[in-house]
Amino acid sequence: MNTRTQVLLWGAQRASAAVLALCVIVHLVTIIYAVRNGLSAAEVLGRTRGSGLWFGFYALFIAAVAVHAPIGLRTILSETFDWRGRSLDVLVLIMGILLALWGLRAVWAVFA
Amino acid sequence: MTVLQVKVWRGGESGHYQEFEVPRFESQSVLDVVTYIQRSLDPTLSYRFACRVGMCGSCAMTVNGKARWTCRTHVAKVAAADRLEIAPLANLPVVKDLVTDMSPFFEKWAAAHGRFQGGRTRRDDFERVPPDSPQRGLVDEAIECIGCGICYSSCDVVSWNADYLGPAALNRAWTLVNDVRDTDQTRLAAVAGDAGCHACHTQMTCTERCPKQLSPTASIAGLKRLALAAALEGEI
Numbered sequence: 351m352n353t354r355t356q357v358l359l360w361g362a363q364r365a366s367a368a369v370l371a372l373c374v375i376v377h378l379v380t381i382i383y384a385v386r387n388g389l390s391a392a393e394v395l396g397r398t399r400g401s402g403l404w405f406g407f408y409a410l411f412i413a414a415v416a417v418h419a420p421i422g423l424r425t426i427l428s429e430t431f432d433w434r435g436r437s438l439d440v441l442v443l444i445m446g447i448l449l450a451l452w453g454l455r456a457v458w459a460v461f462a
Numbered sequence: 463m464t465v466l467q468v469k470v471w472r473g474g475e476s477g478h479y480q481e482f483e484v485p486r487f488e489s490q491s492v493l494d495v496v497t498y499i500q501r502s503l504d505p506t507l508s509y510r511f512a513c514r515v516g517m518c519g520s521c522a523m524t525v526n527g528k529a530r531w532t533c534r535t536h537v538a539k540v541a542a543a544d545r546l547e548i549a550p551l552a553n554l555p556v557v558k559d560l561v562t563d564m565s566p567f568f569e570k571w572a573a574a575h576g577r578f579q580g581g582r583t584r585r586d587d588f589e590r591v592p593p594d595s596p597q598r599g600l601v602d603e604a605i606e607c608i609g610c611g612i613c614y615s616s617c618d619v620v621s622w623n624a625d626y627l628g629p630a631a632l633n634r635a636w637t638l639v640n641d642v643r644d645t646d647q648t649r650l651a652a653v654a655g656d657a658g659c660h661a662c663h664t665q666m667t668c669t670e671r672c673p674k675q676l677s678p679t680a681s682i683a684g685l686k687r688l689a690l691a692a693a694l695e696g697e698i
């Protein structure tokens with residue numbers, strides 16, 4: 351991987367961290383609201399089904415996770431196991447794609 | 463008279479601690495202790511020093527687990543219960559006893575383009591740098607490095623990533639990036655990425671331990687920002 355890509359990955363991780371910080375707060379406030387108001391699963395689904403706003407928000411959340419986590423994992427694996435190069439990059443890329451797919455599947459499940 | 467119990471590393475990469483008893487004096491520095499051992503107890507002990515006044519950066523050792531400049535470290539400050547454990551700097555190959563091979567450290571200064579590259583000849587006039595210009599201010603904050611290697615020895619990222627340039631070399635690069643006279647256009651690329659400034663986790667041990675109270679962390683953060691801007695512009 352060339353230096354420019356490494357630097358851009360670092361930038362992407364910082365940017366996704368900022369998005370995540372916001373998303374996590376909104377997510378936590380939503381959970382606390384739902385629990386404190388005793389919403390049932392059906393009532394939660396009633397609010398999320400067909401809601402473009404919730405879909406958009408959680409899709410953004412998943413996108414941020416799918417960008418942030420693999421880049422961090424790449425550094426952790428590299429520093430822990432002295433592992434560098436293409437095999438590591440491919441592994442974390444696959445991780446990112448899987449995270450995005452799993453996440454979007456979950457978002458789709460509460461939307462559709 | 464109080465006596466200090468001093469354990470000193472003997473050998474190379476593998477070795478052992480040897481115990482010495484050293485009389486305690488007033489205003490005694492850790493370097494005084496090592497010197498006493500070498501002059502009065504065991505002349506085969508190897509260690510390094512030169513100026514004894516905190517200028518040359520050659521006397522750094524690991525004292526009770528932390529890297530310190532020994533000539534300016536008072537025993538009173540570090541020897542709880544009159545005990546000292548003195549070892550060579552971490553993250554560098556040990557030559558013998560308390561002497562490390564500093565080559566990897568300075569090779570990384572070279573890799574970080576730590577050398578000033580001017581654009582003028584002796585026939586040109588001096589280039590004037592206003593002392594109160596913002597860039598000169600940034601240089602001032604980072605320029606007093608004495609190359610002791612304490613930050614490098616204290617940095618976890620160096621211990622995890624052998625390619626990482628380390629705090630001192632990056633701090634040096636930062637002073638040159640902000641030197642308006644310097645013409646090296648490839649320095650930023652040389653200090654960016656996985657082995658450069660972007661590997662720093664901002665743990666700040668370098669800044670905490672720097673005997674000159676510099677902040678390599680701040681210099682590295684500056685490099686990160688400049689390099690990201692350059693990468694976005696397609697310049698690196």
Ligand code: FES
Nearest residue numbers: 514518519521533
């Ligand atoms: S001997 Fe020169 S800095 Fe300590």
